[in-house]
Amino acid sequence: MNDDDVKQTSSRSQRPASQAFKDFMGSRWAPASGEVPARDEAAGFAAERRGRVSAHFAGERLIIPAGPLKTRSNDTDYRFRPHSAFAHLTGLGTDHEPGAVLVLEPREDGGHDAALYFKPMAGRDSEEFYASARHGEFWIGPRPTLEDMEARLGISARDLDEFPAAAGKDAGVTGIRVVREADPQADAVVEAARSEHGVDAEQARTHDAALGQLLSELRLVKDSHEVSELRRSVAATVSGFEDVVRALPAALEHDRGERLIEGTFFARARLEGNDLGYDTIAASGSNATILHWIRNTGRVSPGELLLLDAGVEVDSLYTADITRTIPVSGTFSAQQRKVYDAVLSAADAAFAVVRPGVRFREIHAAAVRVLAEHLDAWGLLPVSLEEALSAEGQHHRRWMPHGTSHHLGLDVHDCAAAKRELYLDAELEPGMVFTIEPGLYFKDEDLAVPEEYRGIGIRIEDDVLVTEDGYENLSAALPRTTDDVEAWIRRVQG
Known part of the structure; x- marks a missing residue:
């Protein structure tokens, strides 16, 4: 259970804390279907769009966040809608995926490899399954696994916990651009990596703005x-x-x-x-x-x-x-x-x-x-x-x-x-x-x-x-x- 869940439930929760309860909650659940989802209809189109972005920023790491959940009232959130640039480059709509980040990692040939970092479904033997009001399957329903998302999108899927290290890797050598103000946490991760490696902050912001502009212009002509x-x-x-x-x-x-x-x-x-x-x-x-x-x-x-x-x-x-x-x-x-x-x-x-x-x-x-x-x-x-x-x-x-x-x-x-x-x-x-x-x-x-x-x-x-x-x-x-x-x-x- 993360800090947000503690803050939101500690003053009114009556959930048992005994080990017996935890053991019982983690047992005797039917196994997941194991069925691999089909490739999304939009996946091929999203790949082509990412290719057009890649051509403009060879050798640079591009970070496109989906954005976080936003509090509506106390411990309730608005229905999630991802940032439009994220939706365009992944093909994900509706409520996928709060906190997720698409990273285009540069290759030596000038292209990019796409990876989606998100919080995957927790196992039913974990406390998160029943205790997290924001992420637990008991509260919000089924969530995709890493394997599910890879099958749907045709790109690599990784746990969101790995994102900070991936985002800041070689920040003094590899240029990084991020869609700013989509997710404050993603901004903070990038800013920290830039600061650590002495990257010029004003120039970096100019580069970020150019990415945001290009992603907007990419949508002028519809496929x-x-x-x-x-x-x-x-x-x-x-x-x-x-x-x-x-x-x-x-x-x-x-x-x-x-x-x-x-x-x-x-x-x-x-x-x-x-x-x-x-x-x-x-x-x-x-x-x-x-x-x-x-x-x-x-x-x-x-x-x-x-x-x-x-x-x-x-x-x-x-x-x-x-x-x-x-x-x-x-x-x-x-x-x-x-x-x-x-x-x-x-x-x-x-x-x-x-x-x-x-x-x-x-x-x-x-x-x-x-x-x-x-x-x-x-x-x-x-x-x-x-x-x-x-x-x-x-x-x-x-x-x-x-x-x-x-x-x-x-x-x-x-x-x-x-x-x-x-x-x-x-x-x-x-x-x-x-x-x-x-x-x-x-x-x-x-x-x-x-x-x-x-x-x-x-x-x-x-x-x-x-x-x-x-x-x-x-x-x-x-x-x-x-x-x-x-x-x-x-x-x-x-």
């Missing part, structure tokens, strides 16, 4: 397995949106209708996936003008619009990110339809420019120009259209302050550490997956617009895959036009 997982997450998310539409009548009758909607979608996320990809935005009425409204404490009232921004994270940890703005009573008012159609036109304009070779920033430019044109036609801009669109103007951004697109994958805002020239300034390539999500948000207190606009917030967001000659809208199964949305509500609600 076929990643695309397949994103398709699964989108399909589950579509089902969750239909669940919400079915739940709208009940939400209209509840004091916290937004919470009912949030819970409805969460049920689908847990049923078909691992969790939510991010906190659901279930914003009804004027709450839809608050860009990151995740409190979801409001009512859902007849005649209002519901802005639902939600995504299912599947077991591999890939997530969708979709938004639809839905009339809760089944039909749009004339004013709601007017604003919605403007946002849809902006989205369509953004889709129209997507193809290989186009710069990522051009998607946003196309969308906001159409929004500005509508705002100008409605008489809302305080200056001319061209002045508003100029770098010195940007008046239209009062009502559309966010970007139109972001990359999508293991993180809902994927690849965020990538260099600017590989993100905003990059040319689109087949395999890139990102969102298109223009919106217009007229707050209740916005005196710069006529009263009929106030309280209307609309966003339409789809997940887009760049193909060899254009794009595929991965979320096309959800309706986008006002007529189609209304027909969809009628169909789903029966």
Whole structure:
């Protein structure tokens, strides 16, 4: 039993401490099945990704932690989610493995050998089996053995206790890079080894940052397995949106209708996936003008619009990110339809420019120009259209302050550490997956617009895959036009 377990249980535990109890707890258990698990579907893809990383850092030891468990309240932890770089390079999703570390050990030929250090299943004759609330099989269920993990991933698996020695080996000769802030204990091990061998701390941190950046950039173009997982997450998310539409009548009758909607979608996320990809935005009425409204404490009232921004994270940890703005009573008012159609036109304009070779920033430019044109036609801009669109103007951004697109994958805002020239300034390539999500948000207190606009917030967001000659809208199964949305509500609600 480790120190954490002692701290968490000593003040309330009534577990017997007698040797008789320990002997009895360690006996008469059926043997483990001994069945060797099959190779994970993602293992080959993860190996190819590691090879791409290896090519950039010949002769250096690379350390990618999964991260530790995080305390939620006293002696309870949040559900574990590994660091995205760790998940990408191992193929492990869901709850594998708290405290684990992937190490890429350099070879003389310039390549690397991969080893996974983690805490394997303890034997049923050990005290840890029944006494460790964080690691014991009695408490948290079956855990893999070293042999299990080697079979699944096709790489060497070693006990986590061996990691400090392996991480610091020859630190004065072999360069070491670590994904920083993923796991404080791994950082401490590396820092200690560097200090002992006189490694320049500032230079080492610069090298660490370069590793983190490269691992983020590695995910800009998805391989076929990643695309397949994103398709699964989108399909589950579509089902969750239909669940919400079915739940709208009940939400209209509840004091916290937004919470009912949030819970409805969460049920689908847990049923078909691992969790939510991010906190659901279930914003009804004027709450839809608050860009990151995740409190979801409001009512859902007849005649209002519901802005639902939600995504299912599947077991591999890939997530969708979709938004639809839905009339809760089944039909749009004339004013709601007017604003919605403007946002849809902006989205369509953004889709129209997507193809290989186009710069990522051009998607946003196309969308906001159409929004500005509508705002100008409605008489809302305080200056001319061209002045508003100029770098010195940007008046239209009062009502559309966010970007139109972001990359999508293991993180809902994927690849965020990538260099600017590989993100905003990059040319689109087949395999890139990102969102298109223009919106217009007229707050209740916005005196710069006529009263009929106030309280209307609309966003339409789809997940887009760049193909060899254009794009595929991965979320096309959800309706986008006002007529189609209304027909969809009628169909789903029966």
